[in-house]
Amino acid sequence: MPAIITREIIENDPFFKEGLQEGLQKGLEEGMIESDRRSILDILELRFDVEELGEIEDMLKDVKDIKILRDLRKKALKVESLEEFKKVLSNI
Numbered sequence: 001m002p003a004i005i006t007r008e009i010i011e012n013d014p015f016f017k018e019g020l021q022e023g024l025q026k027g028l029e030e031g032m033i034e035s036d037r038r039s040i041l042d043i044l045e046l047r048f049d050v051e052e053l054g055e056i057e058d059m060l061k062d063v064k065d066i067k068i069l070r071d072l073r074k075k076a077l078k079v080e081s082l083e084e085f086k087k088v089l090s091n092i
Contacts, residue, residue: 029066032066033064033066033069036066036069036070036072036073037057037060037061037063037069039073040056040060040069040072040073040076041053041056041057041060043073043076043077044056044076044082044085047076047077048081048082050082053082055086056082056085056086056089059086059089059090060072060089063089063092068092072088072089072092075088
């Protein structure tokens with residue numbers, strides 16, 4: 001029989017609360033990372049009038065650090081070409 005999570009467990013079990021909090025935090029971080037990746041792709045698509053950025057998208061999937069992604073977003077606004085951005089991305 002499956003376990004039922006009651007309101008009492010949710011309110012009183014410190015391990016459940018901690019696990020729930022960790023799960024929520026991880027989900028938020030993953031959402032922020034994905035949002036930054038999408039922002040970078042949107043910037044590059046608009047700046048360089050391209051629709052297909054599969055190679056760059058694949059490279060961005062390997063970047064898990066939000067600080068690096070935020071730096072890459074700034075660089076996407078400044079680079080002169082897609083090739084220059086690829087070089088920046090391959091050097092991280």
